[in-house]
Amino acid sequence: MDELALAADADRRAHTYLAGVGTRRVFPDAAALAQLAAFDETLPQHGHPPQDVLRLLDENGSPGTVASNGPRYYGFVIGAVLPAAAAAERLMGAWDQCASTFDNSPVAATIEKIATRWVLDALDLPRESAIGFGTSATACTLVCIAAARRALLDRQGWDFDNDGLFGAPTVRVVISETAHITVKKALRVLGFGMKHVILAPVDTHGRVDPAQLPPLDDMTILCLQAGEVNTGEFDPFAALIPQAKAARAWVHVDGAFGLWARASSKRALTDGIDGADSWTTDGHKWLNTPYDGAMAICRDAQAISAAMNSDAVYLNGAHDSQKNLNLEFSRRPRGIPIWAALRSLGRSGVKDMVDRHCAQASRIADGLRAAGFDVLNRVVLNQVLVRAATDEQTIAIRDAAQASGETWFGGTVWQGRPAFRISVSSWRTEDRHVDQLVALLTRLLAKQRG
Known part of the structure; x- marks a missing residue:
């Protein structure tokens, strides 16, 4: 062949797979999982024909x-892939x-x-912002925080590129008590040390409380959430953000999915967000692009390009070349499916x-309340946080729903007790x-x- x-x-x-994506089990059954054993073979001495591999x-x-590419998947804010984005891929x-x-x-480069x-x-x-199209919100957060740290040290006259962190002035980081794990991972990988990261208290809805915001200064990175x-x-x-700007702190916003509310009727939730210095968002969540496509957005284009520069004697590029805005030197054009x-x-x-997904989330919340569930959040966006009367019932219902093959959503813990989380983000969901x-x-x- x-x-x-x-x-x-x-x-x-x-084509055959896509034709059945709306009717297949959302999570594979035991027989399907058993078929995966066919891949467990030793490295072949001689290669197989490509058609056999396929x-x-x-x-x-x-x-x-x-079937996260279908209409009945509600886990982890994973959108199905839009046809145009899939075709571009x-x-x-x-x-x-x-x-x-x-x-x-x-x-x-053009697209x-x-x-x-x-x-x-x-x-x-x-x-005037620059955007690095990276692999994930995790990687893009790492890029933005690295650019922030370098910029703050540069203000102090510190040559980060040559002197590194040995003897450098201290850069403080303040994050929300409910900060996403990917933000914490980026900080840990960058060497901040989690016991040195300062937690900002939150209100009952999980939002940073302005009245309890820890002190900030011009050597602080404040991480907020959309x-x-x-x-x-x-x-x-x-x-x-005005408090942070008055202290000359750097503000980063983790907007992996929520940043897209700014393009909708929910824009008021994002009031003031444009005053930040950097933002991250995913494509595969609410924009419904393929995986491996996220964005590191930095107001100061020079700050991100200086931090990520990878010019070499054999390959120089413009300051806004993607290799100078990302971790990767060799990379696929992740911005094309987003385009x-x-x-x-x-x-x-x-x-x-x-707007449709937010309305559907409210529709789910209303239906579950009427059925006797406890909806724990205000459902301001596309997330529905739910419990049954007891922890045992909550876990049992979650497990039974996952095993049914009719849907899939994940469990979580909210304020110390089990819950489950329903996320509406697929363009296919009606x-x-x-x-x-x-x-x-x-x-x-x-x-x-009963």
Whole structure:
């Protein structure tokens, strides 16, 4: 089988998979999981034909997938892939571009510059900002915090690039008590030491309390949230960021999914957020792009490009070349699926999708309250945080829903007790799907009670 025939076979198998994504089990059953044993073989001495490799991947791998690309998945704020973004990804694979600089890929450099402009426009963030299209919110947070630390030290006349942290002035970090684990991971990897990170107290909704904000100064990085992972709440930026700016602190906002509220009718939740210095957001969450596409956004383009610069004698690039805005030197053009999603949706399409998911989350909350569940959050966005009457019932209902194959959502802990979290973010999810979810959980609750 030649290369083109193999590509056609892969497309045929992908078409078959997509055709059934709305009806397949959301989480694979035991038989499908058992098929994964077919991959457990020793490294072959002699290679297999490419068509055999593809056949094994499809016939034994496809049944073992989680249908997060379908309409009934509500876990971890994972959006299904928009058709335009998926198609762009397919063409990108054929292009096989190293998207580090214009010299390596003129088309990638051109489109990612346009994607930068469009993202800043859609989110109404400072237009002078630079965007590094990275692998994940974790990696992009690391980039932004590294740029922040370097910039604060530079203000003190410290040459971070040559002297590192040996004897350097101390940079303090303040994060929310409910900060996402990826923020903590980035800080840990960067060597801040978690026992030295200062926690800002939060209110009952998980938002940083401005009245209890720890002292800030011009050597402080303050990390805030747009979309707390359990409640979906937003820190009160309009009250917090002016305090930070008065102290000349650097403000970073973790907006992995919540930042897209700014492009919707929920924009008021983000009031004041444009006063920050850096932001991170994912594409695969609310923009419904493929995985491995996130954004490190920095108001001071020079700060991020200086921190991430990787010019070499054999490959120099402009300050806004993606290799100078990211951790990666060799990279795929992650901004292209983001461009494709925005071009296919337009400003109104982004707004409509986010608005619809927020309305569906409220619809789920209303239905579950009526059924006798305790909805723990105000449902200001697309997150529904739920408990049954007892911890045992909560866990049993979550486990039964996951095992049913009809849906999937994850468990969590809120204020010391088990709960489960329903996230609505797939473009495929219709009102009938959320009504089916409510009906399923209502039956499971009745079974627990009876």
